[in-house]
Amino acid sequence: MDFIKSAVASAMAAQGPSFPYSFGDKVDIDASIWTLYNGTRRADGSNCSIFSFDVAANKSRLPLAKNALKKLRTMRHPGVIKVLDAVETDSYIYIATERVVPLRWHVKRKSLSPETIKWGLYSIARTVKFINEEGSSIHGSLRVASIYTSESGEWKLGGFEVLSNVKDDEAIIYTYGSLVPDSTRFAPPELARSGWDAIKKSPHSAVDSYNFGTTIYEVFNGDFMGASEAGQTKGIPPTMHAGYKRLVNTNPKARITVGVFLEQGRRSGGFFDSPLIKLTEGIDNLGVKSEEERAEILDDLDQLTDDFPEDFFKMKVLPELLKSVEFGGGGPKAFGVVMKIAAKLTNDDFEARVQPVVVRLFGNPDRAIRVCLLDNLPSMIDRLPQKVVNDKIFPHMASGFTDLAPIVREQTLKSVLVVIHKLSDRIINGELLKYLAKTANDEQPGIRTNTTICLGKIAKNLGSSNRAKVLIAAFTRSLRDPFVHARNAALMALAATGEFFTEEECATRILPVVCPSLIDKEKLVREQANKTMDIYLQRIRKAAASMPDSALPPSQTADGAAPRMSTPQSTSEASSWAGWAISSFTNKLSAASGEMQTSSNGVPAASPSPGPEPKRVASSTSSASALHRQAVKSPSPTPLSRNSTMSAPDAYFKDPSPIESNEFASDAWGDMGDMNDDDAGDAWGEPSDSAAAVNDDAWSTPTITTTSSKPAKKTTPAVSSQSFDDGTKPDFAGWLAAQAQKKTPGGAAKPLPKGLAKSSAKKPLASRSASASAKTTVAKTIDMKPKDTGGDDDGWGDGW
The missing domain is CATH 1.10.510.10 (Transferase(Phosphotransferase) domain 1)
Known part of the structure; x- marks a missing residue:
């Protein structure tokens, strides 16, 4: 029936004078001479209401309809329904007004x-x-x-x-x-x-x-x-x-x-003395009011509760407030009220009314406005499309990372957590990380601390390719921060982001830098360091439990040759830090055979073909080993004796285990040719000027003669006729010196391990030999004690 009436009304409108409005649904109202319809303006589709009077059906009340039309046209007041257009004929009267709804609807619903x-x-x-x-x-x-x-x-x-x-x-x-x-x-x-x-x-x-x-x-x-x-x-x-x-x-x-x-x-305290009523009187043209009047109105707005009329604030108050914020100096206080009203808007209304202004405000250089925007960002971020955040908001927002005011930098940093899920991967792993690297070095300790916290919270949003690198670099740096809360934040962040690191990174890059925090001067840091250490140690132990016992290939004993390197065999030897680390050399000396030969430069070398074992020669202290007898028979200069200067590594083996005779494999030490005794001495450092003789029952005590007139320079060892017992350790210093003289494929000398190379420049080999032969030999006693390095352990640590 309503459809028929609407169709009839439309037909009547078409037959009469021009009426540029279309009829919509009929609206239910109380008993009245009018029929109310929702309508739209054909020109722009805007909403309106149409009051329709059918002359034929209500002819006796026609004077009432005509009087209403006349008074509505002439009565101009904000509290009166606004008339847009009207048409009067002999058959009907149409009055188009602003879109209205009968108050009776709200009263019945008690809304x-x-x-x-x-x-x-x-x-x-x-x-x-x-x-x-x-x-x-x-x-x-x-x-x-x-x-x-x-x-x-x-x-x-x-x-x-x-x-x-x-x-x-x-x-x-x-x-x-x-x-x-x-x-x-x-x-x-x-x-x-x-x-x-x-x-x-x-x-x-x-x-x-x-x-x-x-x-x-x-x-x-x-x-x-x-x-x-x-x-x-x-x-x-x-x-x-x-x-x-x-x-x-x-x-x-x-x-x-x-x-x-x-x-x-x-009156003051009267029933009409309320913030909402005061607001309606002063909201018009808020931007042109004085600062005192505007402040008073905004104070009234702040006092409003959630039961204010939503439609009025959306249609009347919100536009005025937005104009005041953007152009009229309403400032952060007005924007706070805007956000309070916007919370009740639909997404479409927010996008149409608030979003454009918010985007423009982010470009405003006013710091107070920027801080206010960042404070209210959580309440509107879900309504902002990702494209708008990436393309229009973040570029302006990023300027806050480098602002001179610390409050702007801090609020910008905190807002990262709010917008992170709206940012693209390109921005997160590019521009954002660059800005966070700057705030990590900020002069304000609070900003540095918050940067660490921020990185820990957005770790899951970082790209997997560089996430571990960025986090480790940032957190380990914060561990050295002089601000106690920055160090504590780094430890907490490491504990929270452990899942993003591999076991190798945990063991080699994270734990070494966490360990110093265990003895931090602040108890807060020490306690957190223990918690973080426990987390990583549990993970590493779990990973280590699933690893194989050894990564070395199985022993190959088909040809009877023992492996060159192996771990200590006995439990006691393995548990002793001073035990031999290269047990295959000491345990397999019986496999060595043949005669030792001397190369042209004076360094003993292995015989190309094994010969018969020479007879043992009796000694006053102990019988010499075959290895020692062969060395004595060699025409080369006498090698360094037990009393010669010991190198730094040599000093750690004060009580070496006896070496069984004929068990030293010559090829186990590598090629020892191309190196003379002089170079071996240079590789381990020069002997001390003042030294006391060391008496050792296990070693003979040969004397060392030198041809140098300067006590601290090169020495030319002389062959001693005394023999020494077979139970001594191998000539480790001589072996290292030989290794230093081995030639690389390119012809350059193979460098010694770090920390063992001599820093002073060497004379050419020919010059040293000539100089040594031209000078008289002087007996010199060698100090066996290790040199005092001033308590610095880094030298040997680096070398090993």
């Missing part, structure tokens, strides 16, 4: 809060006061049915069917007042007794005062059923009781006017 009702009544009271006083008129049919709410939530007054000027003796209210639907139910007592002419005998405002009182009762309690309910205070706020009773007084001359009621409510 209005007490503060919103007060705000609405205040608006209607102002409008009725204007009609009665400035307009010298009587509304005549004031009730909930004649009040509508606009799209902004404001209450608008309609129902002008009998609105009349009291100066007009032929006013329509006297003749047609009784034709208004439900007029009897809402008529004041004097009219019910004497008819509408009784208006002339009483103050002209008496009718509207009484009807305003019944409207108060309706909005708080529902339908007003008749004069018997007038004066009942059920549901009405206590502060309004006195004024309400005087409005509905049965004596029209004793009633107060709506204007008086309005003034009573606006």
